[in-house]
Amino acid sequence: MDLNWMMAVAILLPLVAGILVFIIRQYHIRGLIVILTAIALIINSILLMLHGPDTYTPTSHYWGLAITILDYAMLLFYIYAGLSLKNWLVLIFALTQIIPLAYWEFGMGASKALEEIKPAFVFDHLSIVMVLVISIVGSLITIFALRYMYDHEHHKEIEKSRQSRFLFWLVMFLGAMNGLVMANNLLWLYFFWEVTTLCCFELIAHDLTKEAINNGARALWMNSIGGTTMILAMIYLFAKGGGTAEMLTLESIIKAGGNQAMLLLPVALMCFTGFIKAAQFPFQTWLLGAMVAPTPVSALLHSSTMVKAGVYLVLRLAPAFAGSYLGIMVAICGAFTFFAASVLAIAQTTGKRVLAYSTIANLGLIIACAGINSPLAIAAAILLIIFHAVSKCLMFLCAGTIEHLVWSREIEDMEGLAEKFPVTTFITAIGILSMFLPPFGMLLGKWLALESVFAVPLAAILFVIASAATMVFWAKWLGRLLQVLPRLGRKFESLSLSYSVPLWLLVLGIFVVGIGVAPVYQRFVSFAVNNVVAATEAFAAGWNIVVPSASVAAGGTGALIGSFPVWPLYIVFGVAIVLPLIFVTVKPGELRPVYLCGEQVGGVDTDEWITTADQKAKLQLGGFYWQGATGEGAVNPWFYTVSIALLVILFAVVVGVSL
Amino acid sequence: MNQWWIAIIAIIVAPIIGGFLAGIDRKITARLQGRYGPPIVQPFYDFFKLLGKSRIATSRMQFVWIYGYLVFMITCVVFLVLKLDLLLLIFLLGFAGISFVLGGFSSKSPYSHFGANRELMQILSYEPVLLLMALGVYAQNGSFMISEIVKPGAAPLLPSLWPIFIAVLLVLTIKLRKSPFDLSTSHHGHQELVKGIMTEFSGPYYALITLTEWYEIVLVLGLVALFWANPLWVGIIIALAAFVLELIIDNIAARMTVGWMVKFTWAVGLVLCVLNIAYLYLIKGGA
Amino acid sequence: MIENIKEVKKDELLAEVKKFADAKARFVTAVCNDLGDKLEVTYFFNMSPGMEMHGLRMTVGKDEEVPSTTGIFLTTVLIENEMKEMFGLKVKDIAIDFGGHMLLAQDSPVTPMLKTGAAGGKGGE
Amino acid sequence: MGIINTSRIKSPWIMHFDNSSCNGCDIEVLACLTPLYDVERFGIVNMGNPKHADVLVVTGPVNRRTARVLKNLYAQIPDPKMVIAVGTCACSGGVFHNCYNILGGVDKVIPVDVYVPGCAVKPEAIIDGVVLALQKLSKALGVAK
């Protein structure tokens, strides 16, 4: 297919489909459109992958004009939103965007120069990875959302359906993301960036409760800060480039590399933009607040795609800060977020908040990898993006499914889910295990990250603590699901296809990508950042991942740094967990009540015991959260202080070097 | 095929060594307390007796996870003898620990639940230290492969990694479930959590846990022995000395609380590791 | 005979007990006796220092209600519950009321300490 | 399965339950574990948990509440299991024969394999009792000794 068409399908089709679903209000037709769009996007992304890296510039100048107009339209809408919500932060940060932007484009005359930029879109392997993730994972989420929103509104007994509006933003968002990861022109990048921010605001505030609107506004103003810094970066680049648009493309910034100290400041500003979008400390609150939104929003925005835009930007810019102190600071900031979010996740009682913190943590890890900036680390980062998207998306969808089964987001209410909903629990368990344990992909990524982290020892220490904390909160959650009474005879629940198809596809995806990590690596990762990853084939030996030392990578012989036998480990996993799961059976006669100091009531169907005055009491097992030690109240002041200090140091270092 | 044979022999021999070590443990502990103590082969009697007991269950999943515990622990031992990646070994050990924890969580039993949560805290305590040990090894050798540590001519790790060695001794205390860290479960019955995480495992499945613990003893002592892998017999003597040291510590300390354990292992273990790694980093000037 | 025992009426009991509480006396125990048609309750207090023993004795009918002293001395909770289940003494408003099953199980004899109560167990086979 | 049967005799793990005894026998059961008698020589460990126990050591007469607890605990011990009634009270109710809340000896509630009389039982007698119980077990298993 023609590149023209592929670009159109990737970016514009979602918009068109979005408008269609907004207009058409029949549940089934709307569903059909969404599903067809999803299929089209998936096929298109695969075609793009087959097409390979390329560049593209739309022939018509009207596209540029349209983007400029839409930019201002959006910013004006922010001002309106700020005024109507009486949220001054939204207003202020909208103004800090629109004024410099207008001054730059019209006062400094950048608009003319911007039109000259070619190519407008560059997509390399990194972009292709992102497009695949967005198209495949994102599409599955939109399918999930069909039924979810239906149930959601029925449960809340909302009279006037707002599903169309919801699906409009959701589907359109995919297009914006596709545009974002391919854009080369910084202004266009900025445009797509703002579209995602807008979608985010609209989707978070979708339920129109007070909390939802407040949290949406918070997401809006925080990301507006990011927008502001990006505009500042553009202005700086434009001014330093002598009033030409020469430096206003990602490509040119990357090519200039870290050699030009002058570039460090704009790169740092843009990394900062990425930090905010990736909800790094101290900006994590917008993502946490976003958890009030319906779960597909969380899944789409906060697991697989939008927050990935932040890490994508940092990763994209990685060559530009190679070998500089900025890189080290980025690594430390990322590692600190990984650590802080992992620790905070322990004390969370709400499932989605755990997921949110885990997302923040993993984004921190990816950013830290980008900061470390060795080929190994970059490879780890890209693998983490892929695996995290699949696993975390599955987790969010599971959280959504569970929410609609038990009508609660609290982990405490999920107690004993294994008994009531074994299928959902099974899928959730796979999701949780895949987040932090070998042989699954996330751990492989973490393993690669640790193999490379010694370059920044401070980050290494944060990594290991965070890694341990990760184990605690996931295992704790899974433990709550598994806790059952000693009885048999549970039935499998049946899920709606709109739920089960994405869930099972994602489970399949975890295993396919996980087992096939070596081909995945060779196909996507090894070429992804062409000027960074030099040692290519050596990472994947056969079906395994090995990390060669410098001498081996240079073609010599010698020892490896590490090795990860993927297939053997999956076989071990099969023997250890899957085979017992299939073959271990329990006969009813073998069941006994649990040990309750000899005072259990007796039967296996009850968890009561006999207490004071021969009365029966019910056994309650609450989860452990250690809120006194790891709760937000206890540690947040420290984490805020440190993270703000780190950002200050980051900019101080950059400004010091630039001057 | 050579590697296969090594793996198979390790799988067979390791529990035998572990069982005897457990027997020696009980005998020495008894003697330290002024008792006569059980025969050295007592752990094997216990094991086979448990195998012959009838099975009682409180949930199906608890059994599934115990297989996970066992198989992952065996995998760790195989990783050790095949000299594979140390970092990955530690992650696998983490999975083994998590399997056990999930086994504990699988039944609705208060004591097993408390024990599982404490076991998690133990993982939180020792996992960073072990990971930092791997990083320390990397700092010294430039590789995470165990084969690099044991290859002929490689310098012993202990002289440059002695602070990490001390930290690993703390881990050893936790892993062997000795006072002051016998928190999630202990080998003698008296404990506020009954048998903690093991409360609901009985009969053959308790035997599997015992078997896994034998592998675990061999594994952690193997990790200790890595600190002087050339010649290996010195390392083995160091490991056995560490083992005896743990037994003595067990008998001269009271059981502490979970919060204290996390604070202590982080304050002492992590700081030692960090100082050690920082020193090596400065000496070697980065990777 | 026991020294320092003061006869009190049911209504004066709380006031008298309060005096002991104010004097920082320590509650020792209460003894209930079955006098046939009435119950005799004696509260014993220990005055510090010197460990002098003081008592308050009241005689009530078997169906009369008695105020609880748990509001003044929490520790009387056990003995009042015990008197309630052993003698059927009607103590009202006990801080923690075991409902007559603190010591006695559901199938134990009712008010066994009364002279008309249970004669003995079956332990002897 | 010879090795399993041998092991059964070599490794009797006990759980001690105090019905409503006077503590005299309890502390003697505990004393058995201490240096002077050290029953760990026979592989005896006090597990404190029915799910791990092979031998239920019961002291004291059964009263109306502990009868229920005793039944519950007995049901939670996996087979094969043995019960040793330690002390005169556990055998028959002893001095508490005319107490209204006492049901009698342990055998009123669960089957007892070995009775160890004494008030309080001497640790040596408890060891004798365990040996006797193991003899019974080995006869039942066909491991003559």
Added chain:
Amino acid sequence: MPLMLPTVIRNFFGGYATRLYPFKDVREPFVRARGHIEFDENKCILCGNCARRCPAAAIEINKEKNELVFNAAHCIICEVCAEACNKDAIRVEPKWRAPFYSKPVEVHHPKGKEKAS
């Protein structure tokens, strides 16, 4: 922690304190220890002093059948019967009573009265 060290070291090198009962080091009970009681049928005159005073009701006297029934499983070895016996027919032995599989009931047919008469 180090405070306990000397004790455990001394224990380790000083040997065990265990009496290896029943194999060796069997300690004989003290001379006047209350182990178990024995009846002497030849001395007993079935007067019933012991049965009346036994706090555990372990002794039953049936004068018609000329029987003294002793339930060993009830006996608390308080020595009261021996003190009450005017004929020295009850002896307290220092050795403890051996455990049993089923509760023994000793039935004695005293001959003391016949002898006396």
Added chain:
Amino acid sequence: MAPRTVAPFGPQHPVLPEPIQLKITYEDEKVVDVVPAIGYGHRGIEKACELNEYPKNIYLCERICGICSCIHGISYCEVVERLWPIDVPPRAKYLRTIWSEMSRTHSHLLWLGLLADAFGFESMFMQFWRIREKVLDLLEMTTGQRVTQSISVVGGVRRDIDDEQKKKCIEVLREVRKESEALINVLANDYTVKARTVGKGVLTKEQAIALGCTGPHLRASGVKEDCRMQGLQAYGDLGFEPIVEKDGDCYARTLVRCRELLQAIDLQLEAFSKMPEGEIAVRPKGNPPANEAVYRAEQPRGEVFYYAKGNGTRNLERLRVRTPTYANIPSLLVMLPGCELPDVPVIVLSIDPCISCTER
């Protein structure tokens, strides 16, 4: 509100040698609420004492509790003697004192061992119990039984201590004192022990009095009260002075018992040196008269209260026993909330609970 766990602690639990249930509500591992459920050890001894003839009750009262059985027996005899009243020969008084203190020695050694076990210090448990066996041997030698001594009768004691036994006793007691001192040093100064006991289960002086605590538990909170101060039996001659600590936490209770242990040995040694010659028992005449009497004695766990009422027959009209644990249990309701799960056994044991005493 944080998620809560509600679970039973007992009646069968390895750290509780006796059946008592605590229904504990936890947040994480923190105890927020405790409801004790007792009645597992209730036998009905008070009623049985009315049904029995009064001499038989000695053996029944001794079996209220096997650990302090000696003092139970003596106290019963003393309260019944007060009904007549009967005066006991001086040698019998000394012998009663010696056996009381000897059983206190064994009880405190037992408790120290159990406490060590409660915080997982197994080897110390073993050492205390190893020493305790020597005291038990003395008891067996002099009274005929290790645990349930059955030594007292109304009017005196049943057995005398001859010179040979006396010599042996003095020798062994000195040995015990020396060995205990070494262990007490560990208990009082060891870091891990202090970490587990200092500041745990604090009870102030005012609280202790208001809750009616007794014994070492009360004295650890700074109240100087001990029934031995009354100078009954031979205590008046021995120059007894109660042991008091101020802090009122588990550590203070441990220290009080440690020092009492040594004091008990000293008292025995002194009593042996001052013991007069003479009769060891007088025979009571007739039945207990219609009278009532109260007797209080200091058990290892605290003050035991005996009330007896006679009616002129061989049976007592009423016998009431208030044991020390009965008075100490309510303080658990104050001490436990707020502590951590691992502190529960330590705090529960710090009152030296004797459930069979409590419930009779």
